[in-house]
Structures are given as C-alpha cells and as structure tokens.
Amino acid sequence: xxxxxxxxxxxxxxxxxxxxxxxxxxxxxxxxxxxxxxxxxxxxxxxxxxxxxxxxxxxxxxxxxxxxxxxxxxxxxxxxxxxxxxxxxxxxxxxxxxxxxxxxxxxxxxxxxxxxxxxxxxxxxxxxxxxxxxxxxxxxxxxxxxxxxxxxxxxxxxxxxxxxxxxxxxxxxxxxxxxxxxxxxxxxxxxxxxxxxxxxxxxxxxxxxxxxxxxxxxxxxxxxxxxxxxxxxxxxxxxxxxxxxxxxxxxxxxxxxxxxxxxxxxxxxxxxxxxxxxxxxxxxxxxxxxxxxxxxxxxxxxxxxxxxxxxxxxxxxxxxxxxxxxxxxxxxxxxxxxxxxxxxxxxxxxxxxxxxxxxxxxxxxxxxxxxxxxxxxxxxxxxxxxxxxxxxxxxxxxxxxxx
Amino acid sequence: xxxxxxxxxxxxxxxxxxxxxxxxxxxxxxxxxxxxxxxxxxxxxxxxxxxxxxxxxxxxxxxxxxxxxxxxxxxxxxxxxxxxxxxxxxxxxxxxxxxxxxxxxxxxxxxxxxxxxxxxxxxxxxxxxxxxxxxxxxxxxxxxxxxxxxxxxxxxxxxxxxxxxxxxxxxxxxxxxxxxxxxxxxxxxxxxxxxxxxxxxxxxxxxxxxxxxxxxxxxxxxxxxxx
Ligand SMILES: Nc1ncnc2c1ncn2[C@@H]1O[C@H](COP(=O)(O)OP(=O)(O)O)[C@@H](O)[C@H]1O
Ligand SMILES: [Mg+2]
Numbered sequence: 001x002x003x004x005x006x007x008x009x010x011x012x013x014x015x016x017x018x019x020x021x022x023x024x025x026x027x028x029x030x031x032x033x034x035x036x037x038x039x040x041x042x043x044x045x046x047x048x049x050x051x052x053x054x055x056x057x058x059x060x061x062x063x064x065x066x067x068x069x070x071x072x073x074x075x076x077x078x079x080x081x082x083x084x085x086x087x088x089x090x091x092x093x094x095x096x097x098x099x100x101x102x103x104x105x106x107x108x109x110x111x112x113x114x115x116x117x118x119x120x121x122x123x124x125x126x127x128x129x130x131x132x133x134x135x136x137x138x139x140x141x142x143x144x145x146x147x148x149x150x151x152x153x154x155x156x157x158x159x160x161x162x163x164x165x166x167x168x169x170x171x172x173x174x175x176x177x178x179x180x181x182x183x184x185x186x187x188x189x190x191x192x193x194x195x196x197x198x199x200x201x202x203x204x205x206x207x208x209x210x211x212x213x214x215x216x217x218x219x220x221x222x223x224x225x226x227x228x229x230x231x232x233x234x235x236x237x238x239x240x241x242x243x244x245x246x247x248x249x250x251x252x253x254x255x256x257x258x259x260x261x262x263x264x265x266x267x268x269x270x271x272x273x274x275x276x277x278x279x280x281x282x283x284x285x286x287x288x289x290x291x292x293x294x295x296x297x298x299x300x301x302x303x304x305x306x307x308x309x310x311x312x313x314x315x316x317x318x319x320x321x322x323x324x325x326x327x328x329x330x331x332x333x334x335x336x337x338x339x340x341x342x343x344x345x346x347x348x349x350x351x352x353x354x355x356x357x358x359x360x361x362x363x364x365x366x367x368x369x370x371x372x373x374x375x376x377x378x379x380x381x382x383x384x385x386x387x388x389x390x391x392x393x394x395x396x397x398x399x400x401x402x403x
Numbered sequence: 404x405x406x407x408x409x410x411x412x413x414x415x416x417x418x419x420x421x422x423x424x425x426x427x428x429x430x431x432x433x434x435x436x437x438x439x440x441x442x443x444x445x446x447x448x449x450x451x452x453x454x455x456x457x458x459x460x461x462x463x464x465x466x467x468x469x470x471x472x473x474x475x476x477x478x479x480x481x482x483x484x485x486x487x488x489x490x491x492x493x494x495x496x497x498x499x500x501x502x503x504x505x506x507x508x509x510x511x512x513x514x515x516x517x518x519x520x521x522x523x524x525x526x527x528x529x530x531x532x533x534x535x536x537x538x539x540x541x542x543x544x545x546x547x548x549x550x551x552x553x554x555x556x557x558x559x560x561x562x563x564x565x566x567x568x569x570x571x572x573x574x575x576x577x578x579x580x581x582x583x584x585x586x587x588x589x590x591x592x593x594x595x596x597x598x599x600x601x602x603x604x605x606x607x608x609x610x611x612x613x614x615x616x617x618x619x620x621x622x623x624x625x626x627x628x629x630x
Contacts, residue, residue, distance in 0.1 A: 004513055004520075015501060313497045316458055317559070318486020318514040320479050396458045400497065 002330075005323075009331040012303070013338075020335060023299035026292025027339030027379065028346060031372045033285035035347025038368040040354050041278030047360035048270055052263060058234045059131065059263040060097075060241055062090075062248070063226040065256045081257055082224050084215070090229065093247045096240035098232040099127040102224035104214045108179030110207060112164040119160060121177065123211035123224075131230045134203070139171045139190030142210050146189075150212040154186035158194045159204030177207075179218055237262050286375075292339065293379035300332050300387035311391050312399025321392040328391050332384025333377060340376030344369055405469060405566060405598055406432040406455065412463030413450050413621075424450040426621035427464065434566065437593040438600045439612035447621040448602045452571045455600065456491045457481045469566065486515050490560025492570035496552040498544040504531065504555045505540045511563050530558040534588060550581035557588055561597075568592065570601040574608060586611060 013020045104123035231240035355362040413425040453459040508527035534554040574582030617625035
C-alpha cells in the first residue's frame with residue numbers, strides 16, 4: 001500500500017515537473033545553505049584550531065593585569081612586577097608547570113652589509129625551542145651560556161636570513177641591530193627551520209637573541225612583559241593555570257595584578273565564537289527552509305483543489321480519510337525529501353568551492369547532512385499536514401460533483 | 404433482504420434555505436433484483452443513490468444494508484462498506500485520468516487491502532476481459548470511447564465482488580446504441596446473480612428492468628414489478 005502511494009506521489013510530481021521543481025527550490029536552497037554554512041564554519045574552525053594546537057595546546061600566558069579606572073581613577077597596567085627571578089619561583093612552586101620563559105622583545109632595524117630589515121627581535125632562553133616546538137635548522141639556538149653571560153649572539157628566522165643574506169651563508173656573519181637610537185653588533189649562530197605562517201603572524205622574519213641581552217643592554221630594565229609557561233602535559237594545563245593563579249595571588253598580593261590565559265581557553269573562545277556564528281547563519285538558512293516549507297504547502301493546497309474530483313473518486317471506491325491523508329503527506333514528503341537531496345548536492349558543491357577559496361579542509365559532516373535532511377522531511381510533514389487534512393476531510397459527494 | 408429503507412429523508416441546508424430532496428422514502432430490495440429508478444430531473448434520484456451507495460447519509464429515517472443500519476455508522480466504516488459491498492457506476496465515468504485502465508480497476512483492490520501488485524493486476528485484467536476490454540489494458544481513459552470508459556467503470560465496480568451494484572444514469576453520456584450495449588452488460592450481470600439498481604430517465608431503458616420505482620418530489624410515486 002505504502003509503495004503504491006509512494007508511486008502515486010511520484011507520478012503526480014512528474015506530471016508537473018517545472019512546478020514541482022519551483023516549489024522545491026526553497027527547500028533546495030535552505031538545505032544547501034545549511035550544509036555549506038556548517039561546512040564553512042567547521043572548516044574555518046578546524047584550520048584555526050589546528051594552527052593553535054600546532055603551537056602546543058599546553059601553553060599558558062601570564063601577563064600584567066589591567067586595573068579598571070573607576071570614578072576618576074585612571075586605569076593602568078600593572079607593570080614592574082615580573083622579574084626573571086619570579087619565573088624561577090613560579091616553576092618551583094607550581095608542579096604542573098614544566099617550562100617557563102620570559103616575554104621580552106624589542107623591534108629594530110637589522111643591517112647586514114648593504115641589506116637591512118625592520119623586524120621584531122625576540123628575547124629568548126633555550127627552553128623557547130621546546131615550548132614553541134621550533135628549532136634551528138642550521139647552527140645552534142641560544143644556549144644557557146649565552147643567556148647567563150648576555151652574549152651578543154643572534155638566531156635568524158628562515159625568511160629573515162633570506163632577506164639579510166640572500167647570497168652568502170649567514171652563520172658566523174655579523175649583524176648590526178639599530179634599536180633605541182643605538183647600535184649593537186651580533187654574531188649569527190643559527191638559522192631557524194621553516195614553519196609557514198602560523199597563528200602568531202610571521203615568525204619566519206623574526207630574530208632571536210638572549211633575553212638577558214635585551215633586558216641588560218637594550219632596555220636596561222629588570223622587568224619583563226610577562227611569561228610563557230608550558231604545562232607538563234596537555235592534561236595538566238588546567239591544573240597549571242590554577243597553581244599559577246594561586247601562587248601569584250599570594251606572591252603579588254592581588255589577583256588584579258596579573259592575568260593567566262591558557263591556549264585551551266583561547267581555543268574555547270574561538271570555538272564559541274565560530275559556533276555562535278554558524279548558529280546564526282544556520283538560523284538564517286533555517287528561515288529559508290521555513291519559507292521553502294510554505295512554498296510546498298502552497299503548492300499542495302493548489303494540488304488538493306485541482307484534484308478534488310480525484311479525491312472524490314478515491315473515496316467513492318473505498319479510500320478512508322487516512323489513505324487520502326497519507327497520499328498527500330507522502331507527496332509533500334517526496335517533494336521536500338527530493339528537495340533535501342538536491343540541496344545536499346548543492347551545499348556540497350558550495351562547500352567544496354568555498355573550502356578551495358578559503359584554503360581550509362573540506363568538512364562536510366554526516367551530522368549536518370542528516371540534520372538538514374531530517375529537517376527538510378520535517379518541514380514536508382509539517383506543511384503537508386494541513387493540505388492533507390483538508391483533502392481527507394472532503395465530502396465524497398461534493399468532491400465528485402466538483403468541476 | 405438486501406436493502407430496506409424506512410422513511411428516508413434528506414434535507415440540504417444552505418444557509419437559511421432548506422431543500423427537502425427526500426421526504427420519506429420507503430422500499431425494500433431483495434438480493435438478485437434488477438431495479439430501475441425513474442423520475443424527472445431534480446426529483447431526488449441521485450440523492451437516493453448516494454445514500455444507497457453510502458457516499459452520503461440521510462438526515463432522517465433508516466437504511467439497512469444486509470440487516471446493518473448504516474445510517475449511523477462512522478465515516479471509516481462507510482468507506483469500508485463502499486469498498487467491499489458496493490460497486491458504483493457514474494454517469495461521468497469518474498475514472499482517474501492519469502492512470503491507465505488496468506490501474507483504474509486496481510484502485511478498489513488497493514484500498515481493500517488485497518496484497519501483491521501482481522495479484523491485483525491479474526484480478527483487474529480478468530474483470531476487464533469480462534467486460535470485453537482485454538486488449539486495451541494499458542490505454543489511458545482519454546484514449547478510449549465513452550462506451551469503453553463505462554465498461555472500465557463497470558469492471559471497477561465489480562472487482563471486489565460487491566453485493567450491490569448501483570448505477571446513476573450510466574447511459575446518460577452515451578448514444579443510444581452504446582447505451583443499449585451497456586445495459587446489456589448490466590442485464591447479463593443480473594442473470595449471473597448480481598443485484599442491480601439503475602437510475603435512468605429513459606423509459607426504454609427502464610422497461611428492460613424487472614422492477615421500476617418512480618420518484619417524484621422526493622417521494623416514491625409508483626413501485627411496480629414488470630413481468
Ligand atoms: N448538495 C446539495 N445541496 C443542496 N441541494 C441539493 C444538493 N444536491 C441536490 N440538491 C437538491 O436536491 C434535489 C434533488 O436533487 P438530485 O437528487 O440530484 O435529483 P435528480 O438526481 O433526481 O436529478 C434538487 O432540488 C437539488 O437541487
Ligand atoms: Mg441525478
């Protein structure tokens with residue numbers, strides 16, 4: 001019986017192909033939009049998160065707190081708190097913290113022979129390599145000895161090495177740094193590996209020197225901007241954050257003076273933001289589905305009116321109300337289901353296109369397909385019920401005399 | 404007794420206006436009879452047939468079909484009775500235009516719950532052979548003549564082996580020669596034992612029935628058995 005009704009539904013749709021297609025269009029576009037949007041959302045998200053987790057999901061940033069200015073008091077950033085010694089203390093007092101390094105940097109003009117390049121100069125300690133999973137490809141990195149004695153050595157990012165020494169081997173060469181109106185001479189001891197542009201901007205064009213050189217020779221300050229810590233494992237990141245907060249609150253006397261953010265929190269925020277965004281766009285696509293449903297209802301009502309006589313004949317031959325109801329609901333379902341399938345195809349094509357343009361992986365999840373398709377079926381049932389009920393309630397004698 | 408109607412009334416209400424189409428009709432029909440109902444246009448013949456065919460229900464009186472009072476049953480039960488016990492033939496043929504004639508004859512089988520498409524098609528083919536249309540099975544209704552359409556309708560009415568065949572002016576849209584052929588089929592069916600009630604305003608056709616009930620203004624005026 002179901003099979004017969006299904007075939008009947010299909011037949012009646014093929015009689016008016018163009019009309020059926022036009023009524024399905026809303027559903028097609030709606031489902032297509034849902035699939036494409038969800039795919040674009042998760043594609044973009046997976047790209048961002050993979051970039052962040054490349055840096056290590058167990059990174060924790062400790063930065064100065066901002067005290068808000070209330071009633072006439074000016075807001076200020078709590079500086080002059082973080083020393084090199086404090087870094088050592090944090091490591092000692094927080095068992096979940098594996099490595100920690102200060103954040104100090106300056107910017108300046110690097111000059112090598114006739115080439116020069118304005119860039120970021122990062123003050124590092126040897127643990128930088130492990131924390132950022134970023135190692136020299138040639139030569140060596142900054143060593144404990146360089147750091148302890150504040151020796152003027154420099155490691156170049158691979159891009160920077162190209163800029164300054166396009167022809168010659170940079171190892172052992174001298175580079176002049178012009179910063180804060182003074183010149184400093186450095187010997188190049190290493191060149192970093194290539195990593196591609198990541199979430200942190202272009203690290204390929206940075207230069208690395210001992211943190212102590214920046215603090216003692218260039219900035220002449222014993223304070224650093226903050227710290228980057230690494231938990232002993234990704235699982236320990238949360239615990240590390242808690243330990244650092246506990247320790248620093250007691251050490252500095254107030255929780256206002258610092259902020260601790262983990263990579264994980266950053267990830268969560270990004271996930272949340274992109275989630276909200278997809279939800280919003282998905283909502284808009286949902287409205288399109290709704291409009292599609294109304295389109296189907298409209299055409300079903302027309303169809304019921306057109307086929308009043310057919311309904312009368314069927315009833316005269318013994319069709320019960322539920323048979324007529326089933327016939328029209330299945331017809332609406334066939335329309336919305338077919339529209340859903342076409343929409344999935346359309347959405348897929350759209351997702352492939354956008355992913356190619358955006359340069360992120362194509363993510364079309366089973367869930368989004370299933371949800372969009374079930375939703376289109378639901379729309380079919382929902383908007384099919386009213387016309388179907390109308391058809392099933394027709395009086396057979398009146399329906400038979402309909403011209 | 405196959406049919407007993409007692410003081411059957413039908414009043415149509417259209418806002419403030421009331422039309423009394425049947426004003427108290429009573430008669431009985433035994434199984435195996437061939438009854439013609441005649442009367443002028445607007446006298447209530449179709450209204451009566453719709454009630455007898457369980458397409459409509461009376462506003463007063465009782466209708467017993469095989470002893471069951473069907474003036475009070477639910478819509479669903481009425482549909483079931485229409486499907487199993489009654490074969491209705493219309494003046495307008497009322498075939499489904501988009502289905503071929505084989506599929507048309509199958510429709511009552513589908514709603515009757517006869518399982519298996521192949522079995523349905525076989526039964527339908529047999530019924531169409533009985534009315535002489537074995538070679539037109541896959542034609543659509545608009546590809547055959549009026550007389551042939553009415554034969555399809557008769558095959559469709561017969562397919563579930565109903566106890567009662569009702570025909571409301573079955574020859575009204577046909578020329579007289581074709582009309583005679585259709586009437587011949589009904590007579591043949593009656594000889595095989597089917598109970599047939601046929602509405603007509605053609606006295607020539609009425610003469611060929613075995614009993615004539617004359618209706619006028621919603622009342623039985625004459626009820627006579629012809630030899
Ligand atoms: N659905 C209806 N609504 C109102 N009046 C109707 C309806 N059907 C029939 N009638 C009226 O009932 C009377 C009998 O009609 P009908 O049974 O069709 O007569 P017949 O078939 O003998 O020509 C007529 O006056 C007709 O106008
Ligand atoms: Mg009539």
